[in-house]
Amino acid sequence: xxxxxxxxxxxxxxxxxxxxxxxxxxxxxxxxxxxxxxxxxxxxxxxxxxxxxxxxxxxxxxxxxxxxxxxxxxxxxxxxxxxxxxxxxxxxxxxxxxxxxxxxxxxxxxxxxxxxxxxxxxxxxxxxxxxxxxxxxxxxxxxxxxxxxxxxxxxxxxxxxxxxxxxxxxxxxxxxxxxxxxxxxxxxxxxxxxxxxxxxxxxxxxxxxxxxxxxxxxxxxxxxxxxxxxxxxxxxxxxxxxxxxxxxxxxxxxxxxxxxx
Amino acid sequence: xxxxxxxxxxxxxxxxxxxxxxxxxxxxxxxxxxxxxxxxxxxxxxxxxxxxxxxxxxxxxxxxxxxxxxxxxxxxxxxxxxxxxxxxxxxxxxxxxxxxxxxxxxxxxxxxxxxxxxxxxxxxxxxxxxxxxxxxxxxxxxxxxxxxxxxxxxxxxxxxxxxxxxxxxxxxxxxxxxxxxxxxxxxxxxxxxxxxxxxxxxxxxxxxxxxxxxxxxxxxxxxxxxxxxxxxxxxxxxxxxxxxxxxxxxxxxxxxx
Ligand SMILES: Nc1ncnc2c1ncn2[C@@H]1O[C@H](COP(=O)(O)OP(=O)(O)OP(=O)(O)O)[C@@H](O)[C@H]1O
Ligand SMILES: [Mg+2]
Numbered sequence: 296x297x298x299x300x301x302x303x304x305x306x307x308x309x310x311x312x313x314x315x316x317x318x319x320x321x322x323x324x325x326x327x328x329x330x331x332x333x334x335x336x337x338x339x340x341x342x343x344x345x346x347x348x349x350x351x352x353x354x355x356x357x358x359x360x361x362x363x364x365x366x367x368x369x370x371x372x373x374x375x376x377x378x379x380x381x382x383x384x385x386x387x388x389x390x391x392x393x394x395x396x397x398x399x400x401x402x403x404x405x406x407x408x409x410x411x412x413x414x415x416x417x418x419x420x421x422x423x424x425x426x427x428x429x430x431x432x433x434x435x436x437x438x439x440x441x442x443x444x445x446x447x448x449x450x451x452x453x454x455x456x457x458x459x460x461x462x463x464x465x466x467x468x469x470x471x472x473x474x475x476x477x478x479x480x481x482x483x484x485x486x487x488x489x490x491x492x493x494x495x496x497x498x499x500x501x502x503x504x505x506x507x508x509x510x511x512x513x514x515x516x517x518x519x520x521x522x523x524x525x526x527x528x529x530x531x532x533x534x535x536x537x538x539x540x541x542x543x544x545x546x547x548x549x550x551x552x553x554x555x556x
Numbered sequence: 557x558x559x560x561x562x563x564x565x566x567x568x569x570x571x572x573x574x575x576x577x578x579x580x581x582x583x584x585x586x587x588x589x590x591x592x593x594x595x596x597x598x599x600x601x602x603x604x605x606x607x608x609x610x611x612x613x614x615x616x617x618x619x620x621x622x623x624x625x626x627x628x629x630x631x632x633x634x635x636x637x638x639x640x641x642x643x644x645x646x647x648x649x650x651x652x653x654x655x656x657x658x659x660x661x662x663x664x665x666x667x668x669x670x671x672x673x674x675x676x677x678x679x680x681x682x683x684x685x686x687x688x689x690x691x692x693x694x695x696x697x698x699x700x701x702x703x704x705x706x707x708x709x710x711x712x713x714x715x716x717x718x719x720x721x722x723x724x725x726x727x728x729x730x731x732x733x734x735x736x737x738x739x740x741x742x743x744x745x746x747x748x749x750x751x752x753x754x755x756x757x758x759x760x761x762x763x764x765x766x767x768x769x770x771x772x773x774x775x776x777x778x779x780x781x782x783x784x785x786x787x788x789x790x791x792x793x794x795x796x797x798x799x800x801x802x803x804x805x806x807x808x809x810x811x812x813x
Binding site: 344349352353377381382384385386388390392393394395405406409410517536 | 609627677680681682685686687688690691692
């Protein structure tokens, strides 16, 4: 293991494989994400985008390949070492995954209170600040997550993911279920996270407008592999039939959806 | 030869399930012994598991004590051995029925609730979220429940013993017309510390089993509402069976020859 240099990617996936029973989901994913870079992963529903993030977090065990963070293999970490690694990563889950036994602000302050021994009032202040950043008033903080709309839950989950200012953030469909204006506010927030805090971001989205806005680079996952990977500006002229079909949302093309007519 | 294959498959499946459960239990216990400890969560679970089970355990105990006195009277009266009633009530309550009935009631009330709560957290990815927020799910979710179960069940059983004996006393004195002082004297006469202690040991084991099965089935539940429902059912059924089996084994260990 060599010392990380500026050239060492923050996250690197090499031949990542994951199957569920007989069903192969990831079949050799190779992806590099540089420090301070924002990469958007696109791809059809069910191609394994969420599974890929869960493998990096150690929530699913990969069947093969390696996962390197700062040049060090993390795919076999367990226990304390995994906890220490995850402490540097924030994750917005696709389904929000808020703790329904806690109030909204306790959700956002959860890691703060556990991690750095911040006092309760301090943690509450930070949490309310983060909630304000995602457009939620302070009085929402005292509600329970079940009392919020789906879009509000998503924003609380986003505030929780960035509450500790992590080095790496994963956003699984950050703008799904939000109105266009709030969607743009969230896009800007993600851009700010990367630009101002220097975080490394991997986002998953189906929303191409959002992808163009937040991505430095876009990678497309199809059939268990990254079929295209390039600067966000090149997406229109990728020359890749899969990408073209996806970004223009055409039913005809090389990607065949299993639909019976 | 082919008919052996399904039998083998069932047997292997059983071994795999047992192995998974034992591994889960070992991991959970090892987490009980290592910091950090979430004291507040333990307190909250003790209230949930212990305090809120008091009414149901108390009611079960009082009616059981009453029926014990009544039934042993109808039996012993024929042999002119009514004086044994007090002893029967107190020994049955402390050694067997106190711990077993409290264990079963708590299995129904608490085991299902634990499995449903943790199962819902599993299927809504809240357990995954815990792991991304610097919190070990074993420490945060499972350890407090196990510790609370092992501590509170003996307390519940002690209370159940007292209430059960009181139930027997009420029936004996008020409807069977025993002398109150005499009944109490007979209650103490043959009661040994070991009788109560074995009951409390049983209670601690049952508390562990109930919370362990609730946590285990919840933790490994999958597949949405249906999976959570199945987890709750499995938690109650498996912990009830384990309670009865463990009860026999502990009795055999203490009193068997
Ligand atoms: N825990 C699991 N057990 C079994 N199969 C799973 C599990 N998690 C995911 N899968 C399967 O893996 C495939 C990829 O799932 P994943 O959630 O990663 O899709 P996705 O690309 O995020 O799709 P979407 O855009 O709809 O969120 C799916 O076909 C799903 O059935
Ligand atoms: Mg997904």
